[in-house]
Amino acid sequence: MEEFPLDGDQAALGQASEAMEEENGEEVPIDAQNVDNEKRKAFVPPAAGMEFESYDDAYNYYNCYAKEAGFSVRVKNSWFKRNSREKYGAVLCCSSQGFKRIKDVNRLRRETRTGCPAMLRMKLVDSKRWRIIEVTLDHNHSLGTKAYKSPKKMNPGSKRKLHTNSDTETQTIKLYRALVIDAGGTSNSKSDAREDRSCSDHPDHLNLRKGDTQAIYNYFCRMQLTNPNFFYVTDLNSGGRLRNVFWLDARCKAAVNYFNDAVFFDNTYLANKYEIPLVAFVGMNQHGQSVLLGCGLLAGETIESYVWLFNAWLTCTSGQSPQTIITERCKILQSAVAEVFPNALHRFGLSHIMKKVPEKLGGLRNYDAIRKALTKAVYEALKPFDFEASWAFMIQHFGVGDHEWIRSLYDDRMRWVPAYLKETYFAGMAAARPGETHNAFFDKYVHKQTPLKEFLDKYELALHKKHKEEVQADQESRESIPTLKTRCSFEVQLSKVYTSEIFKKFQLEVEEMYSCFSTTQVHVDGAIIIFLVKERVLAEGNRREIRDYEVLYNRAASEVRCICSCFNFYGYLCRHALSVLNFNGVEEIPWTYILSRWRKDYKRTFLPDQLSNYNDAANQIQKVAHLYRSALQVVEEGVISKEHCKAALQAIEDSVHRVHDLEALML
DSSP states (O other), X not given: OOOOOSSOOHHHHHHHHHHHHHHHTTOOOTTGGGHHHHHHSOOOOOXXXXXXXXXXXXXXXXXXXXXXXXXXXXXXXXXXXTTTOOEEEEEEEETTXXXXXXXXXXXXXXXXXXXOOOEEXXXXXXXXXXXXXXXXXOOSSOOOOSOOOOOOOOOHHHHHHHHSOHHHHHHHHHHHHTTOBOTTSOBOSHHHHHHHOSOOOOOSSOOOOTTHHHHHHHHHHHHHHHOTTOEEEEEEOTTSXXXXXXXXXXXXXXXXXXHOSEEEEXXXXXXXXXXXXXXXXXXXXXXXXXXXXXXXXXXXXXXXXXXXXXXXXHHHTTTOOOSEEEEOSOHHHHHHHHHHOTTSEEEEOHHHHXXXXXXXXXXXXXXXXXXXXXXXXXXXXXXXXXXXXXXXHHHHXXXXXXXXXXXXXXXXXXXXXXXXXXXXXXXXXXXXXXXXXXXXXXXTTOOTTOOHHHHHHHHHHHHHHHHHHXXXXXXXXXXXXXXXXXXXXXHHHHHTTBOHHHHHHHHHHXXXXXXXXXXXXXXXXXXXXXXEEEEEEEOGGGXXXXXXXXXXXXXXXXXXXXXXXXXXXXXXXXXXXXXXXXXXXXXXXXGGGSXXXXXXXXXXXXXXXXXXXXXXXXXXXXXXXXXXXXXXXXXXXXXXXHHHHHHHHHHHHHHHHHHHHHHHHHO
């Protein structure tokens, strides 16, 4: 692997552009060389539990499967919501299903239908994905060649996607092959390979369209002219072609200094084979909003590419390694993180794993019951012992001990099961409760076929919108007075400290103190006292059940720790810890448990660099970075309104005069 040029090696990027322009004009589509091999592969049949991003995706998958098997598809039934006309259910069937009505056969035409039972029933589920809930694969007639046409009327875009040429059709089949499993529960998807393999056979350069490299070069040049603190790094292969790219604009660079304690590395677009192989570092700001900490383009999912990217990020951020880094469950990423961030706690995103449950287990008997047992074991276990017991019950009761994916999940349990992560600091990014997820930062701006040139325009739009949301949240936190809902002193205390969004989350914990109906001292060990807090919680089927939570309390050290680990997961105390403090007559939360990153004035009081060594020429970069961050705060405050802008401009002008006066005194 080659060294990457720093501070934007424009000449190298320009040469790469020239090479890509020349070669891309003759390049064949992605994986086109494997078309013949793919056509000879049997298409994976549908199974209950498979999920798709949209109705069209599900229909196109079944249609591709039908073509491979030798029958055609028609829509038997569709169901729509009464008001919005949004489709929420459908039945697709073999075109030989049923029989024609008498009035339809009065032209003496031969009856072609056979009452075929083959069908697929699907519905829109809570996750806004389409799930297959019932499948019949058997036909009662002979199947023809793999050249049927589906009679479904399709819009022009869908027709083009399925029927323009054999290359496109093959790519469509590949797309849906990656989404499904066989009925036995053994996955054939590429995601398994990402989880298990230690290396991969990806190309040694970015697969760009004609003109894309020039677009990247033009974009970086424009950003460096308009954004002086813009930073980019490129990686070229031995042939001078662009392999990997990383960039970081001024606002993202400033955000790294504030919010790099817990980082989510998002490789959704790269792993799912989007048009643009985009990856991003994402943090959480003082309002609980996602904030971009840098992004890049990678040639492939290789250890070399990930190591290069992580090193580039460290270089751009002055070597600031996160305390916790969250990624998808992937052996390649695990090796790269261990090499570049050896001191960081590497955790797998729980929501990413739970989203794969339908794909991995949907073909098993008793799927719904297995899913419920798995969910209960993961989300309700408070201690490792509880999880082990629930997991063992699931394995024995449903006989899934030999399932490869379930076995591998258990082997990795220390990195993703909440019961084992109580000591991990997540800064609000744990996603440890049902329904919580790590959303892709560019989720609303990038789809599977978004071209690179379009994304570069959307990138600035996305960042502008995110910044606007942060500025509005800053203004609301400063100017609005939260409405108190209880008489608890904890609520009054933190209403003056926390930003509005974080206070709302903490306020819910204060309100739920009233569901904790018993606080009992159960053990004393010197200064440490263990309490048992009983809480009534809402369980499945809207029934109430009582759960016990152990809380450790040390008055002398002002320490309180609950077994639910809400503080480490979300950054504020839970209802159980608050109940123990209240029981012991404590009226104010210890400052140890009030994280500065949630404060209204966090950015104003944050000073990451020490000024003591600024006389040393070696710290010139630190001086520039510190001054830039301080100036950026003035800019962020200044864009709120016209009045703020005037005040900010006046402050900048005054600062310039003061610096000039100092220069005059030194002459």
